[in-house]
Amino acid sequence: MKKAISLVVFLSCLSQLCYGVTEEERKANWDKLREIKSQTTLVLHPQKGEITRGPNIVEPGDDLSSHFSEVYLLRIIDPQDNEFYKIHITALHRGDQWMNYTLAARKTGSGLKLLALSREERTDSEGNTMREEQLELAISFLDLANNIGGRGLDILLLGETRQEIHISSLYLLAMMQSI
Numbered sequence: 001m002k003k004a005i006s007l008v009v010f011l012s013c014l015s016q017l018c019y020g021v022t023e024e025e026r027k028a029n030w031d032k033l034r035e036i037k038s039q040t041t042l043v044l045h046p047q048k049g050e051i052t053r054g055p056n057i058v059e060p061g062d063d064l065s066s067h068f069s070e071v072y073l074l075r076i077i078d079p080q081d082n083e084f085y086k087i088h089i090t091a092l093h094r095g096d097q098w099m100n101y102t103l104a105a106r107k108t109g110s111g112l113k114l115l116a117l118s119r120e121e122r123t124d125s126e127g128n129t130m131r132e133e134q135l136e137l138a139i140s141f142l143d144l145a146n147n148i149g150g151r152g153l154d155i156l157l158l159g160e161t162r163q164e165i166h167i168s169s170l171y172l173l174a175m176m177q178s179i
Contacts, residue, residue, distance in 0.1 A: 030057075036174040049078040052178045054171060067091060067099075067163050069132075073175050085144060087137040087155070089165070094128055100159040104137050107154035107164070113138040114157075148172050 029035040039055035052075040058064045064071065070090035077083050091099055104114040117134035124130055137155065147153040152169040156162065 030168055030170065033170050033174055033177075036171055037177060040174060040178050042178070047079070049076060051076050052175065054175050057167060057171065064165065067093065067161075068165070071165055071167075073167065073171070075175055075178060083141065085139045085141060087139060087165075087167070089135040089137065089157070091133040091135060091157075091163075093131045093133075095131070096129055097160060098131055099133060099161060101133065101135060101157045103156075103158040104135075105156050105158075106143070107156060112155065144172050144176055148176060 043051045054073040069092040074086045104112040115136045120132045153167040155165045
């Protein structure tokens, strides 16, 4: 009887785990703080420390999706207890030209440190060439705190084109509450 109960508990836990994986792929309701917070994940990494990852703000069919496949905020506390905030961006373009993003700035004009992580060329199922650029922006705690009460954080990326990314104040608040 104990084995049967243990098996039932194990299977229910396994089904909850599987449900959680598929649940992560649903769209966020960006007007509800609880919804955003529910899609925030925390990982403990032995070398990198504690990493909190916000949900991807790019959704199929929105304006960002024509230039980006991923935009999300990371909060990192390294093993020495230093705290960092980064915005991870995956730029995805069709065609044979790289976007060559070289400058990132707040909409107010002050610059942000931009790091190009990787570049990859691929071909989609229809034979079209696609170029993927992984970028990372370093932002400060003050960038988050100063933009929670207002409209949010607006970022400009400059390269072959000029792109704007908006991160809502509720998203920033959800990440701050993960502290």
